[in-house]
Amino acid sequence: MFYDVDLHSRLMLGTAQYPSPAVLAAAIEASGAEVITVSLRREGAAGQAFRDLLRQSGRRILPNTAGCHTAREAVTTAQMARELFGTRWIKLEVIGHADTLQPDPFALLEAARILCAEGFEVFPYTTEDLILGERLIEAGCRVLMPWGAPIGSGQGLRHEEALRSYRAHFAGVPVVIDAGIGAPSQAARAMEMGFDAVLLNTAVARATDPVAMARAFGTAIAAGRMAFEAGLMPRRDMAVASTPALGLADLGPADLGEALA
């Protein structure tokens, strides 16, 4: 449940960097995503056509404040987004550093406080810092979106141990891995760890075949969630000799537990 909205697909898809609008539309369709994000930068004359395309997809739109570097910029952008898209949802990005595109924890928190107070339903793009996460919740956020790795890097879950702590610490809060995912296996891993969804863009838009990659991500995320619910085996340090050390000479009746792979 993301702000009282129940979603079947756990993939949220970005809409930038696609080779063409037609490819974007087909990728959205193939992905199965029910939520798509869009940058406010698209508005104006060209923006209208683009907005129509997104509306025709029938997906729920999550506008974002990509490219904002201050709380004030982000708040203004969010307000414009609410007007244009008629939604209280906002993916809040306040970039703090040009190389890593990491969020600015201070400006992010400030903007989150303002927007929550104005009735927005904020999806904050954040680091894996636990304290920052707590402050965002205190500010009124009911979803958290920690990064997997720097935006566009495709590194996957760079700090897996820290993210595991994050998941455990915010057990009752919907947590979405946002940014850094480069391959479906990484998205599946996030789901196996119990995260609630994955948001990505570059890995689909910059694939050789974005439509097929969108389908691959949708499928892998479903598989990862299935695995989480099915209960993964524990990792072991050494091999487990699952075949009992019987003589092979007689090959007599044996129980179900003997072979291995």
Next chain:
Amino acid sequence: MFYDVDLHSRLMLGTAQYPSPAVLAAAIEASGAEVITVSLRREGAAGQAFRDLLRQSGRRILPNTAGCHTAREAVTTAQMARELFGTRWIKLEVIGHADTLQPDPFALLEAARILCAEGFEVFPYTTEDLILGERLIEAGCRVLMPWGAPIGSGQGLRHEEALRSYRAHFAGVPVVIDAGIGAPSQAARAMEMGFDAVLLNTAVARATDPVAMARAFGTAIAAGRMAFEAGLMPRRDMAVASTPALGLADLGPADLGEALA
């Protein structure tokens, strides 16, 4: 193509350690696997019932020599398997070390030579050693099955860089990751790296819900293959600032390449 047989599913499933025959049958069905492996140890009175169950699954059977520690044991077991299952296929395991369950490269090669000469179609469970792989091919093997990690450990692709070299070195040979896979995301990763299939057992059989986990693996492996074919984005060391540094004040018309995730 595995010995001239074309398979749609790239999952090969082991049949040991399941809580019951009914769960095994349901897991095979849910996995979509077209190949199932079985240990010779099951034969005898109980073996007949088990063999019937496997036949009723309609899957292609790949008998294995699990639990053999010498070339001679393995060859004898393979010969019995051919009689019982009426197939030339044999998954050749010659265990060299009790703790890691690693193959014995010397005994493996010796057994492979004998079996290939006798007309078997050998699927050798091997390490990621390139030279051993070359010798196995010289011996007549037309498939290679390097381990991902020690059997039953669930560690995934423990030596990913070495496995990447392996995949590249044997570009024209079907290569199956066998053993050590603990989660669907790891199986998807193997597919993204271009391996032809994954063989696993413990991760399904020992899941809390084996049937659901079988489905998760089948789905994840399909997704990983889709991703391989769709062309993954390159991994980058740093973030990629996909939003151009425009002023936000005007928010004028912009091209398709600006937002990010």
Next chain:
Amino acid sequence: MFYDVDLHSRLMLGTAQYPSPAVLAAAIEASGAEVITVSLRREGAAGQAFRDLLRQSGRRILPNTAGCHTAREAVTTAQMARELFGTRWIKLEVIGHADTLQPDPFALLEAARILCAEGFEVFPYTTEDLILGERLIEAGCRVLMPWGAPIGSGQGLRHEEALRSYRAHFAGVPVVIDAGIGAPSQAARAMEMGFDAVLLNTAVARATDPVAMARAFGTAIAAGRMAFEAGLMPRRDMAVASTPALGLADLGPADLGEALA
């Protein structure tokens, strides 16, 4: 240069958790550390004896605010430390989370601002967050102390890639790795990456032989710094065939570049 003080040793040593005062004194001696940290908690009757022991070591004392969870607690503790130890140096810890012992970025920054304004020379225990680092410098800190891993965990440089970015980003600032170091090889690695010093405690105090381990750390840190200055070879993805492919038959005169290891 740490606040205009030039140090020869790049090891800073904690003074807690040792089996006895005598072992602590011997460990300080063996380590070669010129800076030792001490928690304010030691004060009172027993504190006087402990303080005398530290003074007799002849080392520069860096009091810390370990155990403080709010900016106010930390500021008060720092003020007491200045009285007791007669130094403006303070290692500022404001713990934000009981399990990971991570710093609270907001309270840390608040306390740093207050203490810098009061003339303290602050050594802030921080995460690897670049923005927080920038704010600490704006607050007046002239040293940064990012964690290697959670305190006492012995995991080493858990987020090595992020720490490499950190080092590069704060090129002109003395940066000390503080917390999480469990082995001399990890401390050497930090030095090879160009960090200016390492602060640690548990790995020495909880070693089987703390005095010998103190010497091992002092030696390894010196070696790591030597290596940094000597210019490490680049890491390569593949092997480098340093022996030219000559026939071995003649074994004629050859240049210096042929053998390998």
Next chain:
Amino acid sequence: MFYDVDLHSRLMLGTAQYPSPAVLAAAIEASGAEVITVSLRREGAAGQAFRDLLRQSGRRILPNTAGCHTAREAVTTAQMARELFGTRWIKLEVIGHADTLQPDPFALLEAARILCAEGFEVFPYTTEDLILGERLIEAGCRVLMPWGAPIGSGQGLRHEEALRSYRAHFAGVPVVIDAGIGAPSQAARAMEMGFDAVLLNTAVARATDPVAMARAFGTAIAAGRMAFEAGLMPRRDMAVASTPALGLADLGPADLGEALA
């Protein structure tokens, strides 16, 4: 003890790829290594001068068969080395693959058998394969030299978990990490894991300042051994709250175990 020879330094240094003979001589001196390896390729007219240089170093010489690709080549080269250097020691390399420079396990074992039978004291460059290690010992080897990573790659201990198994499995045998070490911290890590020595070449010869790097390696290896003997603290998954949760108000007398780092 390496074939009944007791060494103080646990660094074995290669002699190839140095910018000049003078730098090589100075690097040997600075490293403290008591054993140096040399390729047979150096012989002939130039070889005599080079041999004299090595003799003048006063170090024990370990000739190697670098560049050999068959057992026969390696055996012949070893026999020549015995003549030229008057030693039964031989570092046995039989390269199996041009890209990874991995040893050929089959040719290596064959050559080891022949050389041990001829009275050589063989130091085999091998993979981390446990079975191959056992066969080499059966052949008469009393030292094992598994690779850390592909030769010249500088990747360090690429398969650390497998090497840990290797160390435990051959508990009573001197084991030397040979190849792939790129930094002193990696060599120190090998020593902390209980390996008996490290052999390297490229990381020193190709450093910006080879003499300083030789000293750094000698120092780091000594530190790593010290740490192994001093008993490392165990790695922990989470932070350990080493400061008891006392109120800070009174700051009363406290035991030695409270502070942290």
